[in-house]
Amino acid sequence: MTKPIHDLVRPHLVDIKTYDPIDPPDVLAKRAGVPEEKIVKLNGNENPYGGSPKVAEALANAPIHVYPDPLQRNVRAALAAHTGFDQSNIIAGAGSDELIDLLLRLFISPGDTVLDCDPTFGMYGFCARVAGADIKLVPRDDAFEIDMPAVKEAIDEHTKIMFVSSPNNPTGNLISEADVRELLETGPVVVVDEAYHEFARETMAGLVAEYENLVVLRTLSKWAGLAGLRIGYGFMGARLVDHVIDIKPPYNVSVAAEAALLASLADSDVLLAQVDRLIDDQKRLFAELEKLPGLKPWPSRANFILCQVEDGRAGKVYEGLARRGIFVRKFGHERLKDCFRVSIGTPEQNDAFLTALAELV
Numbered sequence: 001m002t003k004p005i006h007d008l009v010r011p012h013l014v015d016i017k018t019y020d021p022i023d024p025p026d027v028l029a030k031r032a033g034v035p036e037e038k039i040v041k042l043n044g045n046e047n048p049y050g051g052s053p054k055v056a057e058a059l060a061n062a063p064i065h066v067y068p069d070p071l072q073r074n075v076r077a078a079l080a081a082h083t084g085f086d087q088s089n090i091i092a093g094a095g096s097d098e099l100i101d102l103l104l105r106l107f108i109s110p111g112d113t114v115l116d117c118d119p120t121f122g123m124y125g126f127c128a129r130v131a132g133a134d135i136k137l138v139p140r141d142d143a144f145e146i147d148m149p150a151v152k153e154a155i156d157e158h159t160k161i162m163f164v165s166s167p168n169n170p171t172g173n174l175i176s177e178a179d180v181r182e183l184l185e186t187g188p189v190v191v192v193d194e195a196y197h198e199f200a201r202e203t204m205a206g207l208v209a210e211y212e213n214l215v216v217l218r219t220l221s222k223w224a225g226l227a228g229l230r231i232g233y234g235f236m237g238a239r240l241v242d243h244v245i246d247i248k249p250p251y252n253v254s255v256a257a258e259a260a261l262l263a264s265l266a267d268s269d270v271l272l273a274q275v276d277r278l279i280d281d282q283k284r285l286f287a288e289l290e291k292l293p294g295l296k297p298w299p300s301r302a303n304f305i306l307c308q309v310e311d312g313r314a315g316k317v318y319e320g321l322a323r324r325g326i327f328v329r330k331f332g333h334e335r336l337k338d339c340f341r342v343s344i345g346t347p348e349q350n351d352a353f354l355t356a357l358a359e360l361v
């Protein structure tokens with residue numbers, strides 16, 4: 001008699017709390033009963049302009065029949081040239097998501113703790129749960145700033161790694177260098193996730209030379225419009241890079257992702273000019289949201305804005321927007337139950353969102 005399959009699954013994974021992902025446009029369109037080309041997708045912090053036109057050409061010529069370079073030489077060299085860091089301090093992943101997962105697999109043994117400054121990006125907690133870590137949530141303060149005394153209080157000999165999204169997804173605020181240094185001095189690995197760096201233009205990457213326990217993550221999903229190709233990278237000490245290389249799937253960055261990264265970095269002036277436009281549009285959208293009664297937009301340094309609506313109305317607003325084919329991000333988190341997050345779209349998408357929202361709040 002064979003056992004039921006869940007008896008064979010590792011016990012902590014049988015009923016794991018999953019990540020709450022976003023659906024693709026065709027699924028959203030079907031749900032809303034709206035043609036796919038009419039969907040206004042503002043729920044994934046994606047780049048509404050798409051990637052560089054040079055990417056399509058690079059993909060057409062990519063040698064897709066050969067395995068990619070396990071040591072990512074071209075990718076790391078191009079990232080080194082683009083960022084000014086040494087390639088021995090850089091490693092790439094299939095999205096920064098993969099690097100989050102790899103870091104947890106590298107550092108977590110049974111009984112170890114991951115510290116999360118809550119609310120924040122859900123992948124940290126999800127990957128920590130998969131890795132079998134205990135998770136300590138330290139609530140952010142009323143302004144969603146990190147509660148430094150509480151974080152330091154929560155750190156003990158079991159704390160292996162902590163995650164700080166800066167700007168924080170979904171609240172949009174940054175951590176200061178003084179606070180990062182204070183966290184680094186406590187000992188555990190500190191991962192500063194700079195997925196929105198090109199929008200915020202502040203970085204802790206310079207501290208990698210000083211602290212072996214610092215990792216800084218970046219991605220091409222947002223500013224370079226490559227979310228669908230899955231390519232992110234991290235800065236860290238060379239010894240830690242080697243440990244990540246030791247455990248990563250050898251061919252984790254595909255030939256297509258490599259070609260797209262190289263083409264995007266070669267076209268970074270154009271892409272960053274687009275980011276400038278998105279930052280301007282973010283400011284305009286924020287100013288308009290501030291005018292709406294019953295709604296509080298939270299200041300943000302990223303390509304999204306967290307919007308808080310009056311008690312109990314967030315669900316209705318979300319549904320009303322969705323019925324009009326406009327998709328924003330809602331959250332299962334108790335502290336965010338009155339909130340949704342809207343990504344910055346094209347001016348036309350932002351206008352469509354604002355017009356619909358004004359009818360709903």
Ligand SMILES: Cc1ncc(COP(=O)(O)O)c(C=O)c1O
Binds near residue numbers: 095096165193
């Ligand atoms: C803070 C943060 N980190 C990482 C990611 C994931 O990026 P990637 O697409 O590179 O996996 C996201 C995506 O939304 C994010 O918001």
